Amino acid sequence: MGTEDKVIKCKAAVAWEPGKPLSIEEVEVAPPKSHEVRIKIVASGVCHSDWAYLYDFSKMKPRPFPLVLGHEGAGVVESVGPNVTKVSKGDNVIPLFLPQCGECERCQSPKTNLCSKNWQKTQQCVLADGTSRITCKKQQVYQFIGISTFSEYTVVPEDNVTKIHPDAPLDRVCLLGCGVSTGYGAAINTGKVEPGSTCVVFGLGAVGLAAVMGCKVAGASRIIAVDINPEKSEIAKIFGATEFVNPKEHSKPIQEVLRELTNGGVDFSLECVGNVGVMRAALEASCPAGGVCVIVGWIETEELSLAPIDILLGRTLKGTYFGGWKSVDAVPRLVQDYLSGRLLLDEFVTHRLTLDQINQAFDLLISGKRTMDTEGKVIKCKAAVAWEPGKPLSIEEVEVAPPKAHEVRIKIVASGVCHTDWTFLHEVGQNMNPPPFPVVLGHEGAGVVESVGPGVTKIAKGDKVIPLVVPQCGECERCLSPKTNLCTKNWEQNQKCLLADGTTRITCKNQQVHQFIGISTFSEYTVAPEECVTKIHPDAPLDRVCLLGCGVSTGYGAAINTGKVEPGSTCAVFGLGAVGLAAVMGCKVAGASRIIAVDINPEKSEIAKIFGATEFVNPKEHSKPIQEVLRELTNGGVDFSLECVGNVGVMGKTLKGSFFGGWKSVEAVPKLVQDYLSKKILLDEFVTHNLTLDQINHAFDLMITGKSIRSIIRM
Incomplete structure (x- = not known):
């Protein structure tokens, strides 16, 4: 009704x-x-x-x-x-x-x-x-x-x-x-924080942490976070703080401490407490010669007093309301920035409560328990669990343990859905050796480092990263060889869907859950070996660059690295899923003059042209075998032929094989991210559907029926 x-x-x-x-x-x-x-x-x-x-x-x-x-x-x-x-x-x-x-x-x-x-x-x-x-x-x-x-x-x-x-x-x-937009905009819009500057943020509630994030995005080189709660130190680092100062640990007024730390005062000072005493300290902590102080904290009844000398030398005192955003126009853009991982x-979210628990939410807020660090603790989150082969994935609450030595725990922001995930679930015993069950699939993800285990040196908490199916330790014989990208470190354990110690970090219903290829990106959190994680550019949209974790890198590299496609050559690419389209793109980037795209789905013709195909051939429209058709079209045969289907009938003679496109994973993927950011390679064009984790089985259906190229699961 x-x-x-x-x-x-x-x-x-x-x-x-x-x-x-x-x-x-x-x-x-x-x-x-x-x-x-x-x-x-x-x-x-x-x-x-x-x-x-x-x-x-x-x-x-x-x-x-x-x-x-x-x-x-x-x-x-x-x-x-x-x-x-x-x-x-x-x-x-x-x-x-x-x-x-x-x-x-x-x-x-x-x-x-x-x-x-x-x-x-x-x-x-x-x-x-x-x-x-x-x-x-x-x-x-x-x-x-x-x-x-x-x-x-x-x-x-x-x-x-x-x-x-x-x-x-x-x-x-x-x-x-309210809160996040206000703090973030206070730095970006009102303060207009500049690259290379030094900033201080007073008060590390949601507004203050958002201000820290705004300073980081604006390019500040030093971001000093100030709070009387020592637990806020590590939390602030997630959002970009480089230093933490607790006023209770100093005998001097906090503004004096900050002036000493910064050789005279900070460039930008943001007050996010709503206390006139702190407002005065924030102003005095800014550099007299051109420092900017932004009042963000909300208070209606008390007056702020200052002496003219406080601003006569060049300080600027500003106020901000809703971060200076034109609300209706700006908020959708901020939503998009969140979806892209920027x-x-x-x-910011530490507790999920019902409306009946609203007073408890107030209690948590005022007692300071609204900030909860997960480091060193088991995290409960959602994951898509495959309990047995051939059955749909089940959305479950799982427990993800802290990382052990040389491991990294990652908050997965987005994951692509690859045909390999579906195959290991539904074609067990046909085309694939069975993985152990239960298992969390997914291997094409991107996210943010939540915490690191002992001995991790290559990445840090808060970094944007892509977990990788191919490790690169940089030390084994294969890593040191230019002839292969197949690092041997923990290879056998990862292929068994385990980590280095022979166990996993995911459990569900008191049962160990295996981690697909040691990765498992169909989970809101996962733990991966350090050598299977690479740090990427902080501006990279995670719901796009996640595709570089497998399919796009594989197809693109097959043309660039393994095939070594040459300028002016003629190429054929069999199969126009994400891998095949990436191979088409690789052929184009390499300078091929003819790129013949082959697929039995006629709808792929126009799509292939976006990635660089010059011609399209549908085997169903010919009575001859496709190889004869291609030899006739090319006066004897193509220079480079790339098979991206996974069908032995299509393969014919195999000259070269390619795994992960021949890339040395940890080194190469950040470069590919940069190529995307500089528009050298396409990623957006692969994405046909944006879904939630709850829709993971629908993503499989779209893929198998040919209705998607890549579905992105946003966690």
Whole structure:
């Protein structure tokens, strides 16, 4: 039964009066009026501002009660009111406490992001007509900043809603509704942090950690993180901090400590606490000659005093609201940055709770337990487990143990779905030797290092990496030989789906789960040997470069390295899956003048041309064997023939074999990433579907029916 145009009854966390815990109530959410949108909230972050408006009357001006708090949410449009044109029913959206109408004088100005439309009304916790759309026990309930995401449904003005990518995980991108966008933008937009600069960030909650991340993305060379909680030191490093200072460990004021550390003061100072004393310290920590201090922390009732000399010599004091972003325009771009791996969000999330646990969330927030380091601990996460051959993968909660010596634990951000994964599951005993079961498949992933085991020297926590099916220790006889890329280190163990000690780091239901080729990228976290991990460029989009973990590198290298295709030559490529298309691309890059693409699927013809094919031949359209057809087309035969099907009937005579395209894996993959970033090779064009881990079996179906080239699983 449709709910459109009807009152919806649902649960919400209602604040009946200040200073008292929230109460879970059944509320009524009215249909949206003109230029309003009703949203089913799927997830909401719990921000310190929510707590402060309920409990901290010394710093915040009072809001009207009863009130539904929450302003950091994401959801799906349930219905729209008359005259709404920007979003539609079914859209994934993020409600925004900062509107962007696009028409007022402020929206038209590049100097500010403070849209004036309905500003006063939403600050009074009502909508444009002076009322709210939420009632409880026959009483109007106010909507915090016009948003109220601590409700299963809410109604917001159209100008306070932005449509986002349909593949975006709502329980992550909801954080872009406030804290992460605010801190990140404070560095990027307001402070305008410069490459090579020195920065300090005061306060390492979500906003402060996002500011650290912004400084790193902007290219700062020193990022000093300041907090009185020593546990924040390692956490800050994940987001890019190079140093950590705890004011409690020093007898001098923190601004003096920082000036001594930085030879006179930092270039950029960001205050993310909301404390006027810290604000003053942040200003004084900046360099008198041109230092910039950005006030990010939110406080409404106290005054900040300073002497003119504090700024006369050249310091700049700035404030920021929502990180300076034009909200409706910017948030979808930030979502895309997260999906491409440029922006961290998963690392901010430490607890998953239900609406009934909202008061517990506040307790965790205030007690400082909102920051939880996973290093050295077992991580529980989702993985796609193959319990037995021939059966669909099962999404399970697994435990991923900490890395042992010379191992790396990785947060997988994205994984390609390769035909080899399907084959080892469904063609056991036919074309493939069976792997041991249960097993977590996947071997074409990319992610971020969560932690490293003892003895690891090549990569560090926070690095972007690609786990590799082919190790490169750099020390064995084969690694030192230019004739092969087949490193022998732990090779036999990895092929048995084990790590060096003969066990794995993944368990499920008290049972060891094998790691496919020692990798297992169909898991939100995995552990891999150090020699099977390579560090890549920090700007690389992980949902694209993950393809370099197998298929694209294999096909491209088969032409470039193994075949050594020559300029002006004639090539034939059999099979136009991802590997074959990459081989076509390799032939083009090598300078081949004729590239004949061969496949029984006629739809591959136009696709192959994108990668460089000059001709297309479908064996089904000829009565002769395909090799005869090709010999006739090429006056006796091609110069280079690449078989990318895995069918002995197609292979004929085998002259050369290629494994992982002949690349020395650890050294080569970062170069291939750079080639993608510089547009020398294609990756985006391989991706036909973006799916979630829960859709992994659907990804297999798309692949086997020929409806996809590569599906990307976003964790």
